[in-house]
Amino acid sequence: MRVASSVIRRRGGKGYARHLVATFGWHKAAPLPESERIVSVAFRRESDDEHMEPVFEWPIPPGANLVTPRGLRLLGEELAALEAAIAAEADVEARKKLQRRQRYVATRHATAEVQAAPENGVVGVGSAVRYALNGAERAATIVGHDEADPAAGLIAFTAPLGRALMRAEAGDMVAFQGREDAIEILAAVADAKVQA
Structure with missing residues (x-):
């Protein structure tokens, strides 16, 4: 019979573990599989990225991406400027930040729906x-x-x-x-x- 270490902790720690060994001959039991073992955080190798703040992509607004001709031109200009800035940037973190913005702008540029000039007297985009x-x-x-x-x-x-x-x-x-x-x-x- 195997008892998970979480049960041992709930029932009183080491004293309860000794009771289980004496009562059930637990010391003769097969070791727990890797998935059931609890490893102390002190003995675990952590990556450098594990404690970093999560970095999220720029949120894409829901719905259609309606733009004016000027809006499409501005997106294209910003995309070109970001590509040049990324190529010139030496700092890794700054480059990642620029690349996140580039992905957002590239998505908005690719999904843009250019609106024709609206008719006079009716409000529309433009x-x-x-x-x-x-x-x-x-x-x-x-x-x-x-x-x-x-x-x-x-x-x-x-x-x-x-x-x-x-x-x-x-x-x-x-x-x-x-x-x-x-x-x-x-x-x-x-x-x-x-x-x-």
């Missing part, structure tokens, strides 16, 4: 939109996820505001932040800056 939010007039351009820059007025179509504006037409009242008529679409035209 539209410059003038709208009134709670009475205050504002402007934004709807772009792809990777080219979004809210400070510059470039809103991703996946952002809450972008989702609210998509497919709306000039004159529409759009629900946003729990209000049915929070946004009024004043104008929507194809933005030439993101179409080049």
Whole structure:
């Protein structure tokens, strides 16, 4: 009869082990198979990577990867710059970081769906939109996820505001932040800056 060492630990340690040996003649039993042996961490060889923080890939946003022509060009430029930086980088950790970013950008570039210029009057990817939010007039351009820059007025179509504006037409009242008529679409035209 074999008793796993975890049972010995639960039942009182070495004293219980001596009891098992005396009662069952455990010292005559066959040794435990390798899979059932417990090895102290102190006697285990550890790799250098075992205690390092896990490194995760850049998360790919769910859904379609809609981009403007400008967005596709920016992804291509970043990919070329990353390839040059990786070739020039001597530090292994810095190179790994650049390679993770390169894999993300390469995936986004390969899966990009370039959107044609949207028709005037209807909000789409590539539209410059003038709208009134709670009475205050504002402007934004709807772009792809990777080219979004809210400070510059470039809103991703996946952002809450972008989702609210998509497919709306000039004159529409759009629900946003729990209000049915929070946004009024004043104008929507194809933005030439993101179409080049």
